[in-house]
Amino acid sequence: MPTTNPLRIGLRQERVIAPQCLVIFGASGDLTHRKLVPALFELFLQRRLPSEFALLGCARRQWSDETFRQKMAEALGSKVQENSSSWELFVKGLFYEPVDLQQQEDVLRLAKRLEEIDYLRSTHGNRTFYLSVSPKFYGNGCKALSSAGLLNDPKRSRVVIEKPFGRDYSSAQSLNQLVQSCGQESQIFRIDHYLGKETVQNILVLRFANTIFEPIWNRNFISSIQITAAETVGVEERAGYYETSGALRDMVQNHLTQMLAITAMEPPGHFDPEAIRNEKAKVLQAARLADEAEPWNCCIRGQYTKGGAKKFPLLGYQDESGVTPGSTTETYVAMKLFVENWRWQGVPFYLRTGKRLPKRLSEVVLTFREAPVHLFDSTVGQPSSNQLILRIQPDEGAKFRFEVKAPGSGMKSRPVEMEFSYDQSFGEPSDEGYVRLLADAMLGDPTLFTRSDEVEAAWRIYTPLLELIEDQPWKLPIYPYESRTWGPAASDELLAKDKLLWRRP
Amino acid sequence: MSPQLTLQTPLQIPPSEIPSYLKQLWSKGPIGNKGANTFCLLIWQPAWLEQELVRTGRIKGPITGTQPQSLIDAARQVILDKDLPHSTPPLDPKITACLKQCQGDISQQDLRGQHIDTSISTLKPRRLITLAPTLRTGQPLETLVAAYCPLSEDSDKSACGDVVVLRGGQNSIDNGLQILPTLLPKDLPSWLWWNGNLDEAQNLFEELATPNRRLIIDTSLGEPANCLSLLDKKVVGDQAINDLNWLRLRSWRESLAEVFDPPHRRESLNTITSLDIDVEGDHPVQGLLLAAWIASRLSWEVMETSLDSGELLKATFKRPDGGIVSLRLIALPVGNPSIHPGQIVGMRMICELEQVKHSALCVILGSKTSECMRLEAGGMASMELIEEMVSNQIDSVEMDVARLLESSRGTTSPLLAAAAPIASKLYSTSHV
Numbered sequence: 001m002p003t004t005n006p007l008r009i010g011l012r013q014e015r016v017i018a019p020q021c022l023v024i025f026g027a028s029g030d031l032t033h034r035k036l037v038p039a040l041f042e043l044f045l046q047r048r049l050p051s052e053f054a055l056l057g058c059a060r061r062q063w064s065d066e067t068f069r070q071k072m073a074e075a076l077g078s079k080v081q082e083n084s085s086s087w088e089l090f091v092k093g094l095f096y097e098p099v100d101l102q103q104q105e106d107v108l109r110l111a112k113r114l115e116e117i118d119y120l121r122s123t124h125g126n127r128t129f130y131l132s133v134s135p136k137f138y139g140n141g142c143k144a145l146s147s148a149g150l151l152n153d154p155k156r157s158r159v160v161i162e163k164p165f166g167r168d169y170s171s172a173q174s175l176n177q178l179v180q181s182c183g184q185e186s187q188i189f190r191i192d193h194y195l196g197k198e199t200v201q202n203i204l205v206l207r208f209a210n211t212i213f214e215p216i217w218n219r220n221f222i223s224s225i226q227i228t229a230a231e232t233v234g235v236e237e238r239a240g241y242y243e244t245s246g247a248l249r250d251m252v253q254n255h256l257t258q259m260l261a262i263t264a265m266e267p268p269g270h271f272d273p274e275a276i277r278n279e280k281a282k283v284l285q286a287a288r289l290a291d292e293a294e295p296w297n298c299c300i301r302g303q304y305t306k307g308g309a310k311k312f313p314l315l316g317y318q319d320e321s322g323v324t325p326g327s328t329t330e331t332y333v334a335m336k337l338f339v340e341n342w343r344w345q346g347v348p349f350y351l352r353t354g355k356r357l358p359k360r361l362s363e364v365v366l367t368f369r370e371a372p373v374h375l376f377d378s379t380v381g382q383p384s385s386n387q388l389i390l391r392i393q394p395d396e397g398a399k400f401r402f403e404v405k406a407p408g409s410g411m412k413s414r415p416v417e418m419e420f421s422y423d424q425s426f427g428e429p430s431d432e433g434y435v436r437l438l439a440d441a442m443l444g445d446p447t448l449f450t451r452s453d454e455v456e457a458a459w460r461i462y463t464p465l466l467e468l469i470e471d472q473p474w475k476l477p478i479y480p481y482e483s484r485t486w487g488p489a490a491s492d493e494l495l496a497k498d499k500l501l502w503r504r505p
Numbered sequence: 506m507s508p509q510l511t512l513q514t515p516l517q518i519p520p521s522e523i524p525s526y527l528k529q530l531w532s533k534g535p536i537g538n539k540g541a542n543t544f545c546l547l548i549w550q551p552a553w554l555e556q557e558l559v560r561t562g563r564i565k566g567p568i569t570g571t572q573p574q575s576l577i578d579a580a581r582q583v584i585l586d587k588d589l590p591h592s593t594p595p596l597d598p599k600i601t602a603c604l605k606q607c608q609g610d611i612s613q614q615d616l617r618g619q620h621i622d623t624s625i626s627t628l629k630p631r632r633l634i635t636l637a638p639t640l641r642t643g644q645p646l647e648t649l650v651a652a653y654c655p656l657s658e659d660s661d662k663s664a665c666g667d668v669v670v671l672r673g674g675q676n677s678i679d680n681g682l683q684i685l686p687t688l689l690p691k692d693l694p695s696w697l698w699w700n701g702n703l704d705e706a707q708n709l710f711e712e713l714a715t716p717n718r719r720l721i722i723d724t725s726l727g728e729p730a731n732c733l734s735l736l737d738k739k740v741v742g743d744q745a746i747n748d749l750n751w752l753r754l755r756s757w758r759e760s761l762a763e764v765f766d767p768p769h770r771r772e773s774l775n776t777i778t779s780l781d782i783d784v785e786g787d788h789p790v791q792g793l794l795l796a797a798w799i800a801s802r803l804s805w806e807v808m809e810t811s812l813d814s815g816e817l818l819k820a821t822f823k824r825p826d827g828g829i830v831s832l833r834l835i836a837l838p839v840g841n842p843s844i845h846p847g848q849i850v851g852m853r854m855i856c857e858l859e860q861v862k863h864s865a866l867c868v869i870l871g872s873k874t875s876e877c878m879r880l881e882a883g884g885m886a887s888m889e890l891i892e893e894m895v896s897n898q899i900d901s902v903e904m905d906v907a908r909l910l911e912s913s914r915g916t917t918s919p920l921l922a923a924a925a926p927i928a929s930k931l932y933s934t935s936h937v
Contacts, residue, residue: 005771006774007758007765007774007799007802007803009802009920010919011755011758016911016913016914124542425767426767427771
């Protein structure tokens with residue numbers, strides 16, 4: 001069976017990226033060779049990069065252009081071998097410059113190198129600066145670029161910043177002020193790779209391109225919403241970073257909150273970046289922890305302990321390399337929120353994320369209110385509520401659960417599922433989130449990037465929790481849970497109080 | 506959205522003074538900037554039908570070069586009044602030829618080139634140069650120049666452009682072409698949009714279609730042989746060419762691709778045995794381009810072609826596995842044809858394995874405005890039947906042009922480049 005649909009090839013009407021130079025700071029790091037360069041090569045293979053394109057890698061290491069090219073080829077491995085002639089062309093646009101953003105002379109040398117590349121590759125002075133560096137360098141990095149005049153032209157220069165953007169509400173505010181003093185907000189692209197996922201974007205299309213969903217997408221028809229992002233992996237080699245963030249900062253404040261925003265936002269007047277971001281910001285400003293005064297009533301933290309099979313035992317978090325003994329960093333969080341607006345008043349939003357859970361998956365589950373009168377018995381006891389399950393990853397798609405008549409002479413109901421699967425309908429894997437987001441950043445399209453007020457509103461939601469963890473951590477204890485289980489029992493109790501259960505995917 | 510007029514009232518100045526005037530305009534001119542750094546668009550805009558309809562008083566002016574509904578309605582009325590076949594497309598040169606015989610000398614304001622459609626102006630073209638030939642062949646050349654700014658929400662002063670109009674009889678326009686090189690900045694991409702029939706002014710076309718220029722044509726306007734040969738020639742010559750007739754095929758290509766997106770249907774693409782395409786009237790180019798696109802994507806080889814009565818063309822292809830595919834292109838006379846001659850109204854594709862008939866698949870795509878009963882007839886009861894409606898392309902020609910200007914990578918679409926030679930071969934070998 002052919003792997004791709006031959007009639008599909010070349011049909012997508014993709015927008016054209018203008019000639020430009022993408023500058024990656026932190027080019028010797030993990031993200032560059034694992035995500036960014038593969039994403040750029042994918043764009044090249046899809047003919048979406050202009051011929052006047054250059055990638056300038058920058059880091060403190062004293063690499064040459066050739067070393068950088070070689071390292072990237074090694075990192076891409078089989079992909080390069082399978083597309084050797086394309087790689088030959090692509091690699092001609094790869095350059096490297098040793099730069100320490102703290103050193104003014106390095107930044108001035110960078111400016112000169114960029115001019116040379118403009119001449120060499122006809123990139124017309126259009127530049128996208130990608131800060132794939134430690135978050136502590138974001139502010140100074142932007143300042144250095146600004147002082148060298150590299151952000152002077154708001155139409156030709158952009159800065160892409162990775163998460164985390166701040167550690168809490170006040171640090172995010174300060175960072176926003178600092179970054180905005182270096183350039184206009186329209187030049188700042190705060191990346192959240194969850195927004196690059198087709199399935200997250202599909203929530204917008206599902207809601208706003210169909211007339212059947214939007215009329216029932218509110219408190220009158222929906223009784224609760226669950227948003228889950230589960231990982232099977234542990235902390236792996238990221239203990240150093242994870243110890244300073246934990247699940248709340250690493251996943252909830254950004255990825256889960258963005259999913260919440262897209263699920264709960266009002267329809268924008270038109271498909272325009274600012275119209276969409278306005279609606280997202282508004283819904284985040286209306287979101288609150290279910291009990292801000294006593295957050296321990298609506299939030300559960302957990303930490304994985306050892307587990308796994310006898311043959312393949314898994315370490316507990318405390319035993320992982322790089323983790324501080326006695327660490328109280330959470331690897332699991334579950335919480336209940338409300339969105340206090342006309343549409344969602346009284347509808348609980350349950351968010352959970354964790355490491356070392358039994359399955360890797362992300363999903364949004366909308367549970368609809370029960371029928372007002374149960375006319376029919378169910379073959380499984382109580383008739384179940386209708387559910388719309390939006391599967392973000394893996395097995396991307398959507399599923400709708402509803403009751404039908406069970407075959408037989410009686411009139412009993414039973415639940416069935418109507419399913420849409422990306423794989424079965426489209427048969428091709430969707431692009432990695434970075435492919436979409438890098439292209440959008442270079443196109444100057446900020447729709448899928450978070451604006452300063454969104455970031456601040458997201459931090460503000462969790463401020464009561466962060467303050468509590470800081471000041472009175474004993475009030476928000478860390479519950480241990482065995483690796484490869486669905487989190488601590490206390491998390492189930494959080495929903496049991498509302499006579500609900502987490503969906504077991 | 507309504508088209509935009511220029512920012513300034515156009516100034517009529519002698520051709521020789523235009524370059525210096527424009528230089529002055531952008532160096533310290535009234536709008537105080539250096540102009541958009543985007544592209545230049547050269548438009549051949551004869552609008553013969555509109556000029557004749559205005560002259561004979563069938564529509565009111567001004568002449569704009571666009572195709573509003575009033576113009577289409579007036580053209581359809583001419584078809585009725587002059588006893589032309591009802592299947593005559595409303596922009597057919599026959600209508601213009603009929604009107605030429607009619608009395609009338611009404612003159613109206615001619616705003617060709619000054620009437621910028623929003624879809625194009627939002628792309629912020631640096632310069633629009635319109636060649637506007639008039640009905641009076643002896644009319645001397647008038648050259649008009651004006652600056653304009655797009656009126657979009659995010660418009661800013663840094664993205665203004667200018668319009669230049671060369672208006673007059675055909676000879677005076679030919680003489681005026683010598684100023685063109687000075688009007689087209691070398692560092693910006695330049696496009697030629699031939700907004701007219703491909704059969705006319707072929708020497709002028711060749712003169713304007715210099716190798717470095719990106720071309721926009723419409724292969725539904727002109728003799729099929731001319732259209733396909735021109736398309737093929739430019740593809741072979743590696744010149745960037747864009748065809749509006751091909752662009753209008755996109756919903757057919759997309760709909761057909763969608764049928765085979767689910768992986769379990771992919772295998773059927775290797776077992777196609779017949780392809781029937783119905784087109785409006787007797788202009789085969791769009792139908793041929795669709796067949797050629799499928800053939801190129803599936804690596805079919807043209808075996809033989811022929812002409813039968815009632816059919817525009819018949820052909821057989823050889824699949825990579827040696828199987829044979831038969832193609833029939835059928836002309837359907839329709840009473841109220843679209844403005845685009847030869848638009849596809851339906852297609853049927855049958856995929857079957859010789860040895861297992863019951864696993865056959867029949868795909869029927871039908872246009873939303875036409876019936877496809879002919880395609881539904883013919884012994885497909887035992888096949889898996891997939892029927893889909895294909896949306897009509899109702900975008901204005903300016904919107905389609907804007908789409909090309911915006912999405913082009915400066916080269917011919919590889920899909921069109923692969924399909925054009927096959928379409929040309931199908932036509933030329935069947936019309937020997």
